[in-house]
Amino acid sequence: MTNTTLALNPNDLGRFVQTETYRMHFYEAGAGHPIILLHGSGPGATGWSNFWPNIEHLSATNRVIAVDMPGWGKSDTENDEFGYTHTESLIRFMDELNIEKAALVGNSMGGMTSLITAVKHSDRVSHLITMGAPAPGVNYFGPSDGPSEGLKILFHAYREPTAENMKRLVQIMCFDEEMATDELAQLRSEAALANPAHLESFLNRSFDPSFNTIFPQLSNLEVPSLFIHGRDDRVVGFENSLRLVSLVPNSRMLVLNRCGHWAQIEYPDEFNRTVASFVASN
Incomplete structure (x- = not known):
C-alpha cells in the first residue's frame, strides 16, 4: 500500500457535457488512447x-x-422518464466527447456497466478492466444467501448518511x-450530502435488468479483459471474478491479498502499473 501525493487538483480537471438525456460531470487529464474510469455505487x-490515486x-x-x-457526484439525478441504463448513458457520453473507442475501467457497479457495454457495444470498447465486479452465480468460499456484509452497510449509509455511517462504509471497503481515513x-x-x-x-432505482441475461454472452467476448479483485473483499467476494475469468x-485475473473492495485505492502503484501496461500491450 502506498500513500499517494497528488499534483493534480480536481477543481482544475472538472468539466460538464450535455448528452441527449443528462448533464454529466467528469474529470479529464492527459492525452492518448482514452481510458474511462467508472466508479462504484455508494453514497x-x-x-x-x-479514482483520485490513479488519474495522475x-x-x-x-x-x-x-x-x-x-x-x-455533480451529474444530473437519474430520471425514470428517460428509462436509460448506465450503459446507454455511457455511450451517449462517449458520443458527445467524440470517443469512438475506449478502455473501460470499472469498479463494482462501474464494473457491471463495463461488462454490459462490452457485450452490447463491443465495437466501442478496446479493453475491459474491472475491480470488484459482480458476476451471477453461487459462492463456495463465501456467503451466498442475501446481501453481503458490505452491501448491508452501504444501503444503511444511503438511508442514514451520517458521518459515523460514512466512516463504517469506508472501513468495510478497505482491508486495512x-x-x-x-x-x-x-x-x-x-459528496453525498x-x-x-x-x-x-x-x-428507488433498480440495476440494469439485462445483466443476468448478457452474462452468458461474455463467453463470446473478444475484447482483452482483466479482472482485478481483493482477496478480502467483503462487499463483492473474489469468486465473482473467478467466474468472469x-x-x-481473452482474459486474465489479478488477485490481491490483504485487499478489500477498492484495489485502486489500497494498492494504487500496482494498480496503475498493471492497467497502464495492459492497455499499452493489448
Missing part, C-alpha cells in the same frame, strides 16, 4: 473519490476520464482500516 461515490499516473500516457454517472470519509460524506436527490434516486476467453 458519495464520484469519479474523483473512487494513468494520464501520463493516456487520455483519462473519470465520470460522475447520472445519480452521482488505516486506509479508511477521516479525510476519505469526509470526502464521501460531503451535496445532492440528497441522488440518495433517494439510488434507493473462467467465462471470458
Whole structure:
C-alpha cells in the first residue's frame, strides 16, 4: 500500500457535457488512447473519490476520464422518464466527447456497466478492466444467501448518511482500516450530502435488468479483459471474478491479498502499473 501525493487538483480537471438525456460531470487529464474510469455505487461515490490515486499516473500516457454517472457526484439525478441504463448513458457520453473507442475501467457497479457495454457495444470498447465486479452465480468460499456484509452497510449509509455511517462504509471497503481515513470519509460524506436527490434516486432505482441475461454472452467476448479483485473483499467476494475469468476467453485475473473492495485505492502503484501496461500491450 502506498500513500499517494497528488499534483493534480480536481477543481482544475472538472468539466460538464450535455448528452441527449443528462448533464454529466467528469474529470479529464492527459492525452492518448482514452481510458474511462467508472466508479462504484455508494453514497458519495464520484469519479474523483473512487479514482483520485490513479488519474495522475494513468494520464501520463493516456487520455483519462473519470465520470460522475447520472445519480452521482455533480451529474444530473437519474430520471425514470428517460428509462436509460448506465450503459446507454455511457455511450451517449462517449458520443458527445467524440470517443469512438475506449478502455473501460470499472469498479463494482462501474464494473457491471463495463461488462454490459462490452457485450452490447463491443465495437466501442478496446479493453475491459474491472475491480470488484459482480458476476451471477453461487459462492463456495463465501456467503451466498442475501446481501453481503458490505452491501448491508452501504444501503444503511444511503438511508442514514451520517458521518459515523460514512466512516463504517469506508472501513468495510478497505482491508486495512488505516486506509479508511477521516479525510476519505469526509470526502464521501460531503459528496453525498451535496445532492440528497441522488440518495433517494439510488434507493428507488433498480440495476440494469439485462445483466443476468448478457452474462452468458461474455463467453463470446473478444475484447482483452482483466479482472482485478481483493482477496478480502467483503462487499463483492473474489469468486465473482473467478467466474468472469473462467467465462471470458481473452482474459486474465489479478488477485490481491490483504485487499478489500477498492484495489485502486489500497494498492494504487500496482494498480496503475498493471492497467497502464495492459492497455499499452493489448
